[in-house]
Every structure is written in C-alpha cells, then in structure tokens.
Amino acid sequence: MVLLAAAVCTRSGKALVSRQFVEMTKSRIEGLLAAFPKLMTGGRQHTFVETESVRYVYQPLDRLYMLLITTRASNILEDLETLRLFSRVIPEYCRSMEESEVLDKAFDLIFAFDEIVALGYRESVNLAQIRTFVEMDSHEEKVYRAVRETQEREARTKMKEKAKELQRKRVEEMKRGSKTQGYSGGSSGGFGVSGGFGGNSGSNFTPPTETITACTQETRPPTIKPAGPNRAMKLGSKAKDVDSFVDQLKSEGERVVSSTESVSKMAPIITPQVDVEAVHIVMAEDVVVRAGRDGGLQNMEVQGILKLRISDPDHGFIKVQVDNTDSRPVQVQTHPNVDRDLWRSCGQIGMKISNKPFPHNTDVGVLKWRIQTSDDSHVPLSINCWPQENGAGGCDVNIEYNLENREMQLNEVTITIPLAPGAPPPIVNECEGEHEYDRGHCALVWRIPVIDKTAPTASMDFTARGAPDNFFPVRVNFTSTRLYCDLKVLGVVSTSDGAPVAFSQEVLLKTNVYEID
Structure with a gap:
C-alpha cells in the first residue's frame, strides 16, 4: 500500500492533526480533507469511500474521524489493518476524544504516526513497540538543545562585549569633548583679553595646552567617570541583569558554566568529525536489545538509514555505490524515488527519473535496512548482573560485561543499575572504570570510556540495600563509529560521464533501548 x-x-x-507521508502541498491536503465530508452519504455501513484519484479509509471516534488517504491501487485489507492500528494509537495518548485533547497531544500523535508509516509504507510494528519508540531519547534533539544553549551563552558574552565597546566609545567621546572645551577656553582668553596676537596670547594658551596634554596621557577609560546620564550605557545594565539571572539559576541548584567552558565542552558535538564535501553521506543505526537476567536474548532489532546531503546543485546527478557483504538476513528497502532495478542489479543508488537530480541542501533518506533476531551470538555486548542476598537487608551485587563482537569499538559506555527506592548510597568494593551515584534517579552509573578487543571484559562489585529484583532492569547506552550491519559506501560517481565525485562520510551507531530485565 x-x-x-x-x-x-x-x-x-476540519483537520486537528494531519501527517503527510509523501510530498504534497498544503492546498492539496486541505482540499482532500475538505472534500471528505461531502462524499459521506447516509445509510451506508462502509468504512471507505473512493474518488477518481484517492481512497478515504476512515473510522468514527465519537465526534471525530480517524482518516487515512491512500491510492486507489492499495490493498483495502492492508488499509483496514493499518487503520485499526492508527485508531488504537489515539486513545493511547488522548484521555478523551475531544478536539482540545487531540490538539494538546498533537506532537505525540505525529511521532506515533511516523513510527507506523515511513515513506508511505507500513512498518512492521505493534502498539507496544510504538509506545517504546516514542518514549526513546532523541540524539538529534539533545544535540539541538546543546547547540542552542551554547548559542545563547555566546550571545550573552557578545552582549557584554558590546556593552564594553559602547563604554569605550562613550569615553572617547568625552575625551573629544574635553579637548574642544580646552580650545574654546584658550581662544576666549587669548583674543578676548588682548584683542589680538599680543604678548598675553601665549600665556592665555598655556592652560588649554596643559589640558590637552593631560587628556592625551590619560588613556585608561576606567579612570574617567561621566558625570551626566548615559543612555548608551543601558546595555551594560542588561548585562548585569543577565549576571543576576545566572546567579539566580545557581541559587536554585542549576549548573551554569562559562561561555568559554561551554564552547570547549560542546566542541566534540557541534564540530564535524570529517571535512564535509559537497556530497555528504551519513550512515546511522539504532540498536534495540531486550535480554533476560537469567541469560537469553528476548529480542534484538537494528534499524539503519543512509542519508544523502548535497550542498552543491551541480552534484545532483550522481550514483552511490554501496557494498552489502553481510551474510545475515538484512532487510533492505530503498526510497520510492530511487531506481530499484539499479540497486538490485549492481548495488547503486540513483534516481528513478534520470533527468531529475537529488534534492540539495536537505538530508534525504535514500536507503533503509533492518535486522531482527533472537540469537544470543548476535548481541554486541552481554551483561551479567548477579545480586545475592547477604542476610543484612541488602545484596552483594556483581555485574560484568563482555564484548561479544570483538571487531566493534564501543564509546561512551554507561551501565545504569537501579537501586531500591530510598536506599542509601551503595558501597562499591571494586570497579574497573568510573562509577557515580545518581541520587535523583536512585541508581548506580558505571562509566567506561571505550570497550574494544584490547579490554573486552570488566566487572564491578558493590553492596547495596534492597532485594535482588530492585537491581533490574539494567540499562546500557553506548555509541560506535562502526555499523552493526556490514554495509559500506564504496564511492560516488557522476551519472553523466561516470567520473568519481569527492564525498565525505559519517558513520554512527547508538542504542535506543538496551535492557536486561
């Protein structure tokens, strides 16, 4: 479909929430939604209605409709199954089928819709998976918020610098004003008393000369204090307001860092890892792992996407050569605008319409892949958490990790072990790496900067109050610059003459859900 x-x-x-999955203009979708009530006829028990171009599949929700707009060539049975899933999503986020409630939860519904359908095609997901995916943290959102905070701090710093610059200009203006007063005073004394260039003129010019010399030597602005009101200095008062606002944040317990420190900390995030060329390729994977505490993998799913960004319109007519050497059953899907025959025959990504270029200055997802398994041997990192009651109202906990895929390098690994609510901080007896007690979430966080084949395994022992069930689920987070699925970009060529085109590439794997329960 x-x-x-x-x-x-x-x-x-009237549309309360609308999500388009293909390129459509605003007027087009508004026209389709406005035409829907006119096609409804009384006395019919159907849940769909067709026009010459589209099919409306709908389900009443009290005084609202859950409406899907599909092509006439789509399978009506698949349409109805998808409609049922959409209809089950609405009560998941809206307590009542009222307009105000739907509008309040509009973004949650849109995020859920995006998990059901991608690029116009139904994803193989259920309601529980949709709930999990929507609740996941977004790496892009974290980066956006971090960049925005950095920009705000830089703006405050520039505001302070601008205030100082205005202060310097004000001081210079006062200097020039004092010079003008010195000259006018000298002229009055010289010409007013003697009436010409007499012998008294030299003595009358002496005080102005001393005044000019004094102003010239006095070059440090802080020693000159303006007597009158200064309208240009009001920007400085706003800078003081910013300082007081920062002090207030500190008093409330917020951690505020200086602009220099924040920029240095944000440098690894906002600075590109590679020199970005006119053709830039991003290959990203999200990993979802759920395993049991007694061993055994319940489910593992890896979803990947290849995004293409072209900053120069002259490089729009290209083909990307991708090598897929993974022996596992990886499901690969291309964008509808990509030539599928070209992909199947030689593993190249090119436009279906040869005279149409790739869009420029936008991230275009052209290839998606997915692998799902319950085989324990496919897990990249295994966790063994073993709590044992010590007879004193607590447990002695031993937790160990092991890198199963020795070809991978995992970065910024954090293993979070929950603790019993209200329990005191745990006593860590032995730890390879760093550990931290998260009082706000009542958890023990184990941090390992890098896990690779040189140090594939490590353990931590600690004692904490609580029962064995209190230490689950254990959550793991990490990133990697190596994909789980063995897909590689070999090169980019021009469609006109087959000449190679310079390109840059970024590769990132990250965890969305990694739990041992």
Missing part, C-alpha cells in the same frame, strides 16, 4: 496521509478530523472535515 501507498499511504498518502493520515489525519484526525472533525465531522465537518
């Missing part, structure tokens, strides 16, 4: 759009609308056709 090809799903064009999904919407929650009123009986009159």
